[in-house]
Amino acid sequence: MTTPEELLAARYGAPTQWTPPEWNDTLDLLHRHRSVRKWLNEPVDEDTIRTIISAAQSGATSSNKQVISVIAVRDPELKNGLATITRQMYPHLEQVPVVLIWLIDYSRIRAVAAREDLPTGALDYLDEVGLGFLDAGIAAQNAAIAAESLGLGTLYLGSVRNDVEAVQELLGIPPEIVPVVGLEVGHLDPSEPAGIKPRLPQEAIVHWDTYSAPDPLLIDAYDQALNTYYSRYGQHQLWSRQTAHRAASESVTKTNRQFLRRVLERAGFGLK
Template sequence: MDIAQPHALPAAEALALRYGADQVPPAGPWNAHIALLLSHRSVRGYQPDALPADTLRTLIAAAQSAATSSNLQTWSVIAVTDPDKKARLATLANHQNHIEQCPLFLVWLADISRNRRLGEQEGVTLETLPYQETFLVAAIDAALAAQNAVVAAESLGLSTVYIGALRNNPTEVAKLVGLPPGAFAVFGLCVGYASAAGAAEVKPRLAQDAVVHHDVYDASREPVLRAAYDARMAAFSLRHGMAFDTWTRRVIGRMGKITAMSGRDKLVATLHAMGFSLR
């Protein structure tokens, strides 16, 4: 089933939405695919409508087309459609109700268990399995695969939002979806059609000059660029009836106190218990 792509905005308009009218970088080469990427937004409200038949297979084909380190393919995904499981996952992820609303919830895994089983079945000890690098590769593989799935979903007119709060209760999530040792839920992903309430404006990002360094790292203009971005984010908050917030306040709020990690400060111990030695 072919579904038309969302309307592709011209470069100047798409860049203005992403960066703000006063921070539009010069437009380089442009096409509909790049316009789609710049239109990304997180959606936290979904219609109950079912997805077209075999949408999941299309998303997974896109995910499996992402780069994977040395073709090790150290990721897996669990497609959750059962309402009771979604409700439980929503509770575990700090009561995010959009997990219950969306017709498809994907739990993305850093998964070394498959390759561990391969080694056992072949009678070979895979000596690199217990190392931090192996977990990092698996987490990166999962993120690359998921982002491919997100782009594919958005090209089909669907909306998404990542759910990092699965890491608040990783042991409970693992029990709920039956994870073996060596598999860890790095994040979830809601997929569905945005509701009227869930439709969101493109959120401004830092100016390109704040994140791009040429030949050598240079943070000399960072205070000025951050102040300008704070003003844009404050205006964004006001437009959406949100509590006054700037990017600076957001960073301090999320990184200033250990309590903001919602239990994730114990993640290393949890990973050890779930089969990742992290040497």
């Protein structure tokens, strides 16, 4: 895949009916993204990690509150502990040199509010938690793009929310600070066969000016495109069926994600 048209065809599982008016290295990098689960036994040095984090901090942050912190986990025992908590099926987490755990962290705001003798009543409202999750996503995505621009691979770990309290205990995180997502960063093993996974067609997600319900046939077409992609690696459940099952309550209650409200309330958020 060397041309924009080839990359777009891989990203959507079929040739697109539109052509980008321009193309550049940033667009090329973004369209080549893939999740990596097989790592070379090579470290990522501290200066590289700091460079990636500086890129993360360069992302937008709501009202410049900067409510995100990050833990760079390199210790093998801690990575093994994270693998157990997050219930990984494959040993990628134990093998990756560093895992960045992104945190919603209002400790700095609480400290300056106390210094100014002001209440933190805004934390009683759901919006504050929402902007924490939003800022964590922005920071983590900037970090992923930065890492991939340096020739590294990445893998998101939403599974840190499988048991937030266990992650807090493992990494010495106070109860008022909430881990929300992890990002593995390392040197990808070129022998890993995973490629560019197709996404839903734009016709299913893009709405011009007002919202319109998508054609159900677009879901069927996507099922076929993704099934063709997975056929290279063996059988895989259709996206529509798998996603429907993941929307069922059992997908939450079989882990400790069902207790996330308790974690957030213990962290001092009112969720009004």
